[in-house]
Amino acid sequence: MASVAAGYLPILLFLGVALGLSAAFVVLPMIVSRLTGAHQPHPAKLSEYECGFPAFEDARAEFDVRFYLVAILFIVFDLEAAFLFPWAVSLDFTQWSGWTAMMIFLAELGLGLAYAWKKGALEWE
Template identity: 65%
Template sequence: MPAIAHQYLPILLFLAVAIAFSGIFVGLPILLSKGIGTDKPDVAKLSEYESGFPAFTDSRAQFDVRFYLVSILFIIFDLEVAFLFPWAVSLHWTGVFGWASMMVFLGILTIGFIYEWKKGALEWE
């Protein structure tokens, strides 16, 4: 073997072990479920388990766009809170510049919130 092949031997060995372990941890449960029979559906397995009652309509029915708007607003304001805590903890290191940057950030979010409110995205029927 050339000298360069010996340098790649640990990487190839690591790759072979990774492929073997992934085959074991992915393939073995699939083969066991086929052999034991846990993938055979029956009435109890196909019953409604989340809500407890059958669906009213098709599961592919479209949601109202306001649902998505409210969920996006929730994500935006949830991220705002996630940014506020580290900012408050590190405020004494960032000083006036850090405070001003957060005020600009909060101002932009407030303008966006007012816009959504005026457009009626928060009104639910």
């Protein structure tokens, strides 16, 4: 029984060190900013900068749908890039059938991009 528990000791040590380091990387910068005076809230600092509109407004506020269209296009092409890496690694195993399938996939994505470009989904006014 002791040998089984001893086998888990390196894993527990690894988890302890990982939790300690992650807590230090989160808490330590907050403490240092409070002590050095870098924590000075200002309306310009607290304004929204990621989404472009205030986050705490009425839930029924209108906003442009093109924001979501661009986000969806970004996700599609980001996933496509993520699929290219495992495909390239396994190309020696899949050979011509894998290469053909990926070329069909890339052609479909190219047609989708051309369609979105023609419809003006990529233009921001």
